[in-house]
Amino acid sequence: MQNRRDFLKHASLLVAGGLVAPQLLSSCSSAPAKNIGLQLYSLRDLVKESGIQVVLETVAKMGYTNLETAGYDNGKIYGLAPAEFKKMVTDLGMKCTSAHLGQAFTKEKEAEVMAWWDQAIEAHNELGVKYMVQPFMPVNDQTTLDDLKMYCDYFNTVGYKTASASIAFGYHNHDFEFRKIGDQLIYDFMLNTVSKNHVFFELDVYWCMVGGYEPAKYLKDYAGQFKAVHIKDEKEIGASGKMDFKPIFDQMNANNIKDWYVEVEQYTNNDPVASVQQSFDFLNKAEYVK
Numbered sequence: 001m002q003n004r005r006d007f008l009k010h011a012s013l014l015v016a017g018g019l020v021a022p023q024l025l026s027s028c029s030s031a032p033a034k035n036i037g038l039q040l041y042s043l044r045d046l047v048k049e050s051g052i053q054v055v056l057e058t059v060a061k062m063g064y065t066n067l068e069t070a071g072y073d074n075g076k077i078y079g080l081a082p083a084e085f086k087k088m089v090t091d092l093g094m095k096c097t098s099a100h101l102g103q104a105f106t107k108e109k110e111a112e113v114m115a116w117w118d119q120a121i122e123a124h125n126e127l128g129v130k131y132m133v134q135p136f137m138p139v140n141d142q143t144t145l146d147d148l149k150m151y152c153d154y155f156n157t158v159g160y161k162t163a164s165a166s167i168a169f170g171y172h173n174h175d176f177e178f179r180k181i182g183d184q185l186i187y188d189f190m191l192n193t194v195s196k197n198h199v200f201f202e203l204d205v206y207w208c209m210v211g212g213y214e215p216a217k218y219l220k221d222y223a224g225q226f227k228a229v230h231i232k233d234e235k236e237i238g239a240s241g242k243m244d245f246k247p248i249f250d251q252m253n254a255n256n257i258k259d260w261y262v263e264v265e266q267y268t269n270n271d272p273v274a275s276v277q278q279s280f281d282f283l284n285k286a287e288y289v290k
Contacts, residue, residue, distance in 0.1 A: 067095065131227065173201070231248075
């Protein structure tokens with residue numbers, strides 16, 4: 001992990017637009033032509049080290065325009081009132097369209113969990129997002145189809161709640177959803193069991209590939225159920241050579257999916273800022289990214 005001093009120095013230079021390595025500013029000289037989104041989890045260490053304001057300034061300087069958060073707690077977004085966070089984003093010429101958050105569910109804690117969602121919906125309605133997305137679900141070797149059905153019903157209930165605030169509720173996958181319980185693939189079971197009017201899916205294309213399936217085929221076969229997409233690779237976007245992004249973007253364009261977010265979880269040279277910039281540059285140069 002990059003040490004604190006070097007990490008903050010790197011970020012500060014990028015924000016100031018000073019003497020930064022040319023590759024980090026390669027796409028900052030003019031307004032971006034593409035609506036490239038970022039899941040802010042990609043810079044989670046920078047959030048902890050120097051705060052969300054620095055992160056927002058950093059990604060705006062890179063050229064990102066569309067954000068997805070991963071910092072909700074107790075009515076606050078990254079520790080800020082939703083209206084304050086929204087103003088920070090807007091003042092930098094960006095928009096926040098989606099949020100990752102969620103709660104584990106049991107029947108015994110249903111009232112508590114739903115009260116949590118009521119507060120979260122109020123906060124994100126104030127923030128003005130289009131989507132609220134739960135990025136996890138407890139699954140292990142003992143999980144049954146009845147357990148999955150319970151979670152699908154839970155997601156339906158949350159989706160009904162978010163709809164009252166004109167926000168769509170979605171689920172984000174990892175790779176475990178591409179395992180089977182009996183003869184049922186978990187992801188397919190979920191896609192076919194939730195209320196299609198109240199729960200959408202945000203496809204993480206990398207985890208789909210790791211799970212052994214083709215992201216573009218899912219986008220085609222379940223076109224009406226995907227409203228957003230995570231563009232992800234092993235590290236920086238396009239660096240591994242394992243992901244074929246063209247058919248994914250071609251199908252996204254065919255489906256008229258407008259909101260998609262880069263997510264970088266691992267970094268070459270332990271440099272998150274450089275990795276997130278490199279990912280932007282790759283997509284900004286790709287002809288199939290409209």
